[in-house]
Amino acid sequence: METLHLRATQHTMQLLMDSINKIAKDGNEVEILDNTLYEKEKEMIFNALIQEKSGQTFEHNDIWDELLK
Numbered sequence: 001m002e003t004l005h006l007r008a009t010q011h012t013m014q015l016l017m018d019s020i021n022k023i024a025k026d027g028n029e030v031e032i033l034d035n036t037l038y039e040k041e042k043e044m045i046f047n048a049l050i051q052e053k054s055g056q057t058f059e060h061n062d063i064w065d066e067l068l069k
Contacts, residue, residue, distance in 0.1 A: 005038075
């Protein structure tokens with residue numbers, strides 16, 4: 001999937017959103033991220049990479065075993 005970041009006026013943004021909504025209604029996959037969500041996801045990814053690099057990760061099955069106790 002490709003990613004597009006854009007900056008536009010409110011009117012232009014509304015025109016684009018109308019087009020995107022039509023594309024999505026036609027069955028095409030579209031995911032919209034606003035700046036807040038994009039920055040939060042980026043922060044979470046960077047934190048996860050730091051945790052992985054410092055060995056602060058856990059095995060999937062170990063987590064599930066702990067949750068199911």
